[in-house]
Amino acid sequence: MSPRHPASPLWLSPWPSMDEDINHCLDRALKGCASTKRQVFFRADDLGVAGTLSGVLFETFAKHDAPLCPALVPAWLTKARWEALQQQAGGASPLWCWHQHGWRHKNHEPQGPRCEFGPARTDEELLSDMIRGRQRLEQLLGEQFTPVFTAPWNRLSRQAALLLPQAGFRALSRDQAQAPEAPTGWPEFRVNVDLHTRSNPDAQQDRELLLQDLERTLGSGRCGIMLHHQSMNQEAVRFLDALLAALKARSDVRLIHFGHLLADDRAS
Secondary structure (H helix, E strand, O other), X not given: OOOOOOOOHHHOOOOOOHHXXXXXXXXXXXXXXXXXOEEEEEEEEEEOOOOHHHHHHHHHHHHOOOOEEEEEXXXXXXXXXXXXXXXXXXXXXXXXXXXXXXXXXXXXXXXXOOOOEOOOOOHHHHHHHHHHHHHXXXXXXXXXXXXXXXXXXXXXXXXXXXXXXXXXXXXXXXXXXXXXXXXXXXXXXXXXXXXXXXXXXXXXXXXXXXXXXXXXXXXXXXXXXXXXXXXXXXXXXXXXXXXXXHHHOOOOEEEEOHHHHHHHHHHO
16 A cells, blocks of 8 residues: 555654554553543545545544544545545445535645635635535535534634634634634634654654654543545554554543534533
8 A cells, every 4th residue: 555645754664562652652641531531533634536545544444433534625526526435434424524624725825834725815715715615515415514624734814714604614623733713712623643744754753752742632631633644554554543443442532523522512
């Protein structure tokens, strides 16, 4: 199995102590929290065309009966492509929280970091693309669509964030480090562990950093893990499989997706 995009140096060599290291990490992170379940969600970005790697992703989560938040790029999706993804995912299932990943995943900033919904665009342009994407996904997915917006490259402007409720969305997902804040009182589901776009050339050092990220965010109460299936190779899949198995074995961990978080928000 070869990734479509270069795999992180972290996954270019075997990790002999992987299972032991994962379990030790979880032991440290979950120590003393038996009375409070830690929430963990996985967000898979850049979906729209079914391929070998997206099939492996769904198979891995289905194997563990684990929920996943697939982020669909609306402009990439057609009726035939959606049917192919559905076939890979085994049809409609409560495991999958299909949601929106921008509109075209296209950069519109003339300089600086890439951003599809950034300050270079007018309110009308931002709102139009948000709504076009939502309407396409609603038409193709029907009730399987959840109106959560994942920002491409985890970036959007303050004005774009303020427009999301008007565009028909109920929550935003980004990286933990990104500003500005979402609209006041609005749910935001931040990812804080990145499995596949890490760039540290020292694999052993990055293993330790990855485990530290997992330990820190699990200890905080909610851990959001970002996946890029096009960068997954065999070692990355092996880690994901081992991590899901270890998390499912813990009574003090609750694996969730955005639909569960929205339901929790309504109930609170």
